[in-house]
Amino acid sequence: MQYRKIGQTDLNVSVISLGTMTFGEQNTEHEAHTLIDYAVAQGVNLLDTAESYPVPPRPETQGQTERFIGTWLKKTGKRNEVFIATKIAGPSRQLGHSSHIRQGESRHNRHNIELALNDSLQRLQVDHVDLYQLHWPDRTTNHFGKLGYTHTEHEDFIPIAETLLALDSLVKAGKIRHIGVSNETPWGVTQFINIAEKLGLSRIVSIQNPYNLLNRTFEIGNAEVSIRENVGLLAYSPLAFGHLSGKYLNGAQPEGARVTRWERFARYKGENAERATELYVELAHKHGLNPAQLALAYVNSRRFVSSNIIGATHLEQLKVNIGSVDIELSDEVLAGIEHIHQLYPNPSP
Template sequence: MRYKKFGNTGLFVSELCLGTMTFGGEDGMWSQIGRLQQEDAERLIGRSLDAGINFIDTADIYSGGRSEIITGQALKNLQVPRDKVVIATKVFGETGSKGPNSRGMSRYHIMDGVKASLERLQLDHIDLYQIHGFDPATPMEETLRALDTLVQQGHVRYIGVSNWAAWQIMKALGISERLGLARFESLQAYYTIAGRDLEREIAPLLASESVGLMVWSPLAGGLLSGKYGRNTQAEEGSRRTTFDFPPVKLDRAYDCIDVMREIGERKGVSVAQIALAWLLHQKVVTSVIIGAKRVDQLDDNIAATGVSLGEEELAALDKVSALPAEYPGWMLERLGVYRRQQLAESSAK
């Protein structure tokens, strides 16, 4: 297991992060994602820690708070030293009693949300507190000031964001710098070989501003697990058959799966491992969030850290998954050719 610098901080996290969305589902959407209860969840957390994973991600909204409860109890039952694990959770969605202020990014909701999460997790602080979505009703400055208060009070160590556009992230970073507030150190976003939209605007921003990237749904909701293909019927009850998310252009995804299957067969590894290994080879990625319902699935995902892709294999995967050209990208590419060549020549001397 390798460890990577987290954003513009001195914190190091494992290149794989255990996601807990499969914990606690009892009905509705959450039951389709996962129904793992305490004993099974502890087995997965214990196996992850043994493999060197020091990063666990959850959210207040997962299974109506049950995921946080199970995660916190598991850390206690397994007697995990607090300084050996980095715990991340999120705030935004509706939890607890319903009302006009029970969701969003207002100071009101954030302050209530962090107290509830700390209680469910049985912790005295949260290492990474993330905004789960963009709130058009709350001024960004209010949100950032509330998060900075939590950092100053010691309830939260670092803050991050999830599912924001590039311009929103950049605006927030500017406000934080101008006002001297804690800044977003990470983005949690969807990114797969079959869904590379993030590369257009967000990835360059993250690299420029030293913001870490946590990848959610790296197997596109199971589509890249190896169970699916152009002529492959998934087993009944598979996640994609009951919960078709995130949206994917299937033709391109199947093309990617065909190439990944060929590479996987040559290396003697699964399609899922190739999909995860591709992400781990991307410089912009800090940590890939993996979720599982069974230990064998978790072990298969963890094994991706040992898969090395050569230049020709990466080139083949890049070609089959390439995004179609879009403006202004193709114009920037065209206009920057000469200056990039100058940079390359100067650095080679």
């Protein structure tokens, strides 16, 4: 395993971290524990979760993912071997999907942040988390599949300074080690940094956004901010929900797989995404590579990536995905990727 420092911290994070959002829906507690055991044995030291997981979010299962991580920590006593990253949901107005969390009260004000964090700590059975992230912004902006920005006039959102003040007091109380954002824009990241500096508050250390061969929009504005300001990317959905393995090509519907099971996971479907995927899979085969490993090795190799948050519902997938750390893409493969990207730039933003 390789390790990288995240932001301006002393956290040496594994290049591959384990995403857990299938735990409690696609994966049972036993399966979840087996996956974490394997990942940790391979040197993975960051587990990423959220108060709203598992997905798809449902009132009946909300919090199960954190609970399963909590029972794993308790059972193994390995709290000091892993960094725990979790998230507070954002307002439900844009998504509808978190309206069951605190009866729809998930704005980023002090009251909700304190309630959310304390509930997460309880489910995780820990006294602090290593990284606490705002799952999506309190204001309306372009994320979750929205490419362009549309301005909402006179929107009432929680000022970033208020959110930072609340987070900072929880850092001072020892319940949070570091803070981060997710599904953020360059404007948002720079606001968080500048306001924190002006008020002497905790600085964000990471940004968790989607980044994969079908969606490299992070490179447009966020990559520069990420490198210059040392706010590392925790790349999510690196396989575009599994599409980049090639398993959905030609209309295939693998049994039990995410995109087969739930219509809502349509973000990486579409004609151009399918054509681009065909070409990436062909490129991998031409060079004797596993298509999933090609896609993951590309993410691992980007300078602005602190860690690549992989997901896996089966041990076999996990082995392949962690194995991507040992793959270095040749200049020829990188040129091939660039060529496909020029033909089909960001088909699934």
